[in-house]
Amino acid sequence: MGEKTDGGLLEGKVQHHGRFAFLLSEKPGREDLMLRGPSLRLAMDGDRVQVRLTPGEKGRAVGEIVRVLERARAGVTGVLRRAREGWLAVPEEGDERDAVRVLAFSAGIAPREGEAVVVRITEWPTLSSPAGGEVCEALGLPGTPGVRMRVVLRARGLPENFPDAVLAESRAFPDEVSGEMLAGRLDLRGRPIFTVDGADAKDFDDAVSLEVLSPLRVRLGVHIADVAHYVRPGTAIDAEAAGRATSIYLADRVVPMLAPNLSDGLCSLMPGVDRLTLSCFMDLDAGGNVRDSFLKESVIRSRRRFTYEEVESAMNGGRVADVDAQVRESILRMRTLSRLLTVRRMRRGALDMTVPEFKVVVDAAGRPREVVKRPRLGSHRLIEEFMLLANETVARALLARRLPFLSRVHPDPETRKLAVLGAELKKLGVYVPGSLTKTPATALQIVLQKAAGHPLEDTVNMLVMRSLKQASYSQAPGGHFGLASPAYCHFTSPIRRYPDLVTHRAVKALLQGRPEPSLARGLKELAEHCSQRERLAAEAERRSVDLLRAELLKEKIGQVFEGVVSGTAGFGIFVTLGKTGACGLLRGASAALGSRVRVRLDRVDEGKGELDLSMADMGRLAASAPAAPRHAPFHPKFDPAPKPRFHQGPGPNHDAGKPGY
Template sequence: MKRKKERQGNRPLSADELLRFMAEEERPLLWREILRRLGLAREEGIGLRRLLRQLTEEGKLVRIRGNRYGLPTKMNLVVGKLRCHPDGFAFVIPEKEGEDHIFISPRKLGGALHGDRVVARVESMRRKGKEGRVIRVLERSFKKVVGRFARGKHYAYLVPEDERILQEIFIPEGETKRAKAGQIVVAEIVRYPEATERPEGRITHILGYPDDPEIEPQIIIHKYDLPHRFSSAALAQARTLPSIPSPEQYHDRVDLRQIPTFTIDGEKARDFDDAVAIEEDEKGERLLYVSISDVSHYVEEGSPLDQEAFFRGTSVYFPDRAIPMFPPELSNELGCLQPGVDRLTLTVEMRFDEEGEPKGVRFYPSVIRSAKRLTYTAVRKALVDGDEATQRELRPLMPSLEAMARLAEALRARRLARGALDFDLPEPEVILNLQGEAEDVVRAERNLAHQIIEEFMIAANEAVARFLEEAGIPSIYRIHEPPSEESMKEFRRFLSCLGYRMRKTETPSPKGLQKVLEAVRGKKEEKVVNKLLLRSMKWAKYAAENIGHFGLASQAYTHFTSPIRRYPDLMVHRLVKRVLSKRGGRLSPEELAQKADHLSNRERVAMEAEREILDRYRVRLMKDRIREVYDGVISGVTAFGFFVELDDIYVEGLVPMTSLHDDYYRYDEKRYVLIGERTGKTFRIGDPVRVRVERVDVERRRIDFGLITG
C-alpha cells in the first residue's frame, strides 16, 4: 500500500491536488481508497465526494464499474463533443487540442445525440484513424428540438429539423398540443434515448406551416434557444430609466458637447453606441475622440438588467429584426447616441502624428451631443463619389470627415505593415419584400466609411487593452490564437495546387499569410483563397489571459466599443472606470475566465444562428428560380461534386458528380480537382462555369445546379 500523501495545513483538497494524485496512481480507485491514501479524515469525505462528482461532470475524471475513479487518458478514454452526420455515423471531437477525432459507428452511439458532451472509449486503430464507442453522456446539448410534426397509424412523432439529430422524437397522446401533421413544432425532451428506446418529448410550441415566411426566424430562435423575451424584473428596471440624463450626472465628466461629434452606421441600425470626433493642429497632429455609450452608468453590476445581458451575451441580428441584449428603453433610447440630445459616454482620446503613430492617450467619462446621424452610404457619397448634394448637406462636417479619412488611411497602413490580415470577403445582405420574403441576396458594400469606423474602433480597443494591462489588474481580452500546424499544412498544399508557394515555418506569422492575400489580390481565385484561409484560422474568443490577437497582429486587444450589444464591452467599461477612479474590488482571474468562456459560447451560438438564417433565406429565394441560368465560380471540389458560388446572387449550390454525364470523373484529393478519365477534362477551384438551377430542397437547405458550360 502506498503511504499517505502529505498536504499543507487543514485547507480543503483542491481539484488540482486531486488530479495530480490520481495521475500518480497505477489503477482506478474507490472513494474510500482515495480518502485513505490522501490521509483525509472521515468528515472530509463529503467534500471529497463533491469534488469527485464535479471532476466527473467536467470529464477530468471518469467513474467506471464498481464506482472506481480514474483519469480518462489512463483508460484509453476521450472526452469531447459528438458531431453526428445525417448518414448515421458520428465523430467525437476531443476537448484536448491536437488529438485525432474518433469515428463512432451508428451502433455505438450509446443513446448520445448530436452536440452532446461524451466520454468515448477508443477500441481500434484503422488506416483512416481511431474508432470507438460512446460509453457515457456527460452533458446533453439541448433540451428542445424543432421539427415537423407527423402521425403514424397509432402514434405521433417529430421529425427533427436538424438532420444531425438522427432519431425521431416520440410524442405520446395528450402531449401533442393539438398539432396538425406537417406543422413545424417545438418539443421538449422528457426522456433521452437509451440503447434500445427512442427519445420522448412533449410539444410546447406550434410555429406554423413551412411555407409561412415568418417561420424561419421562429425556427432559429427556438432551435438555438435564443432568449427573445426579457424577464419581468429586467423590463421593470428598464422602465425606471429616465428618458434623458439629468445635468446632475454631468459632474466629474468632460464636456465634449461643443466638439463636432457624429455617428456613422448602416441604414437599418437602431443602436448607435459609438460616436467620433476629430481635431487637427497646425503641426498636422490629430486628436481623435472615440466616445462610447456609458451603459455601465445605468446598468449596475448584478442588477436584473445586468443578469439578463450576461445571460444573452450579445445581440443577435436577423435580416428583418434584432434580438437585443438590452430592452429598447436602453438600447434604442437612453443608451443610444441619437443626434441633438445629451448622452453620457466613456471617451478614448488619442493623439496621432501625420503617419498615424500614437503620441498619447487619455480615458475619461464624458458628455456629448451628436451633431448628426450619418450612414455609410452618405459618407461614401461625400468622400468617394464627390456627390455635390451630399457634400452640401454635410458641409459643417466635411472638414472632420476629410481629416478622418486621412487618419484612417494612415492607421490602416501601419496596421497592415505590422502584418494584420485583411480578408476581402463581403458579407451577404438579404433584401426582403413587404411580405418578409427574400427578393435578393447581395454582397454588402464595404467602402471608405466602413474603413474609417473600423480603424478607429480597432485603435480604441487596442488603447484600452494596453491601458488595462499596464494597470496590472485582471481583465478580459479578445484573443486570437495562431492557426494549427495541421490546418496550415493543408492550406499550403491547397496553395501549391493553384501555383502559389508559401514558406514553411514552424509557427505561421501574420505577415507570411498577408503576403499570400496580396499575391492573389485581383486574381480569379482571390475569393476562394480568402475564404479557405479564413476557415484555416481558429475562432477569436474572450479570455482572462492575454496571448495577443493573431489576425490583427496585435499584442493586446479587447472589446470596448459596443456595450449596448456585447456584454464583454460592458465588463471592460467597468474595469476602465475602476482604474480611473482608483476603486478597489476586482474579479479574480478564475471568475473572469469563467465569464469569458460563457461569453465566447454565447457569441458562437449567435454567429451560427445568424449564418443559418441567411442560408434559409438563400434557399427560399432560389426555390422560385428553378431552370434559371447563372454564371459563377467553382468554390469547392469534393468526391461527390463541386460547389459553385454565383456571380449575380450571393448564393452557393452543388453540381453533383452524378449530374456529369459526359465522362467518368475521379476526385484527386491531393490536387483538389475532378478529372475526367476519358477526356481529361478538369474542374478545379476558381474555374468559371455556367449553371442552371435544377433542384431546391427547402427542408434540407440544399441547392443543386446542373452544369451548362465550364
C-alpha cells in the same frame, strides 16, 4: 479537442453533423475531435460528454462517447409528422434520425401535422431508442413568414422575447439623461462628434471625433455608449444580457441583447440628444503611432447620424446635406488617418481578408424579395480602423493595471493546416512563399496581397480563412494572430456584446481607482459562455440567410446560373452562385476549386436551405478549371515589394469593433 480527465478520457461539447459529430475544442488553439460510432445516439447537439480516444483512419484518432455529463437544452424543435406508432418531431436541420418521439401534448397545444413545434425532452436517447418528449409550443407552418426564423432561434436555444422582470426594470429608466448623471463627466457636447452606421441600424454604439493638436499630431476620440452606467451586476437586465451574450442579426430581424428601450433608445448615441459615454482618446503622430492615450467617462451630443454611404461620398468630395464645416473637415482628416493606420497594421503583419457578404432584402411581411451583395466601402475601413485601435488601446491600459477582463484571442494557425493550404494554393497556380509554415503572417499577407483583384481572389481568401483558427474570448491575456496584436479586447460594442460590457466595468474600476473583486469572479466560465453564444449567433445568422435565399431561389428552379466551385467532396462539388452567394451541391461531379461553371438549379429544399444543381454545359467542367496565373498579381518577380492594400472593409455586423476579429 476537449480537456483530459484523470482517467484519460476527454470532456467537451458535441456538435452534430448528420452521420458524424465533433467534440468541440474548449481551449484556444486546440483542434476539434471527430466522433463516430453507435454511441453518437446517446448525445444531442451541444451536450457535454466524456469521450474515449480510438484509432481512426490514416493514423488520426477519433472519439467514442462514454457518457453524457450535461444536457445542453431541455427541448428541441422539429416538424410534426405522423408515424406508425404515433407522432414524431422531425428536425428541419440536421438528420432525420434525430427525430424525437412525441409522448404527449401540453394543455391547449394542438398543432396540425406539418407545423413546427418545440418539444420538451422527458426521455433522453439511448443506444436503442431515440429521445421522447412533450410538445409544449406550436410555432406555425414553416412556410409562414417569420416562422422559420423562430425555428432557427429555438433550435439553438436562443431567446426571442424578454422576461417581464427585464422589461419592468428597463421601463424604470428615465427617457433622457438628467443633470445629476453628469457629475464628474467630461462634457463633450460642443465637440464635432458623429456616428457612422448602416442605413437600417438603430443601436448606435460608437461615435468618433478628430482634433488637430499640432501640425504633426492629432487626437482621435472614440466615444462608446456607457451601457455599464445603466446595466448593473445583480439586476435582471444584466442576468439576461449575460445569458444572451450577444445580439443576433437574422436576415429579417434583430434579436437584441438589451431591451429595446435601452438598445435603440437610452443607450443609443442618437443625434441631437445627450448621451452618456466612455471615451477613449488617442494622440497619434504623423506615422500613425499612439504617443499618448487616456480614458474618460463623458457625455456627448452627436451632431449627425451618418450612413456609410454618406461618409464615403464626403470622403470623395461629394455633397452631403446637413454637414457643417467642422464635421466635413474631420471626415477628410479621418480618411488620411485611417489609411495611415492600415499601412501601419499591414507592416506589423496583420492579415487583410475580404469575404463577400450578402444581404436578403425582405418586404414588410418578412418575405424575401432579392439578394444583394453588401458593398465594401472605404468608410467601413475608416470606422473599422478606429475601433480596432480603441480596442487595442483599452486592452493595453487594463493589462498595465492588471485588471481582470475578457481578452479577445486568436491563436497562431497549425503547421499541418498551413501545409494543406499551401498544397491547395499551388493547385490553383498561386505563388506560395517558402516561409508559409515558419513565418505564416508574412507569407499569408503576400498571398492575400497578390490575390487582390484576381478572379480567384474570393477562393484564395476562403482557403486562407479555413486554415486559420477561430477567435474567441479568454480570461487569460493572449495575442491576436489575424490582427498581429499582442493584446486585444472588445470595448466598442457594449449594446450588442456582453464582453464589451465587462470591459467597460473594468475601465470604470480603472478610472475610479478602486479594485472590483467581482470582475474576476467566474471570468473563465463567462469567456467560454460568450464564445459559445457568439458561435451560435453566427450560425443562426448564416442559417437565416440560407433559408430566405432558398425560399427566393425556389421561384428560379430550372434557370441557369454562373458559379464558382467552392468546395469538393467524394460525392460531388459545391458551387457558389455568383449573384446570390448561395451554395449548391452538384452530385457526382469533380472539378478544381475556383473553376467557373454554368449550372442549372434543379431542386430547392426550403426547410434545409439546400440546393441541388446539375451541369448546364457538360463540356465546361474541364475547360473551366483555373489555369496557373501568369500575370503580376500572383508571382513575386512582377511585384518584388508587395504594397499595403487599401481595400474596402467588411460589413458593419462582423467584428473588429463593429465587426468578428
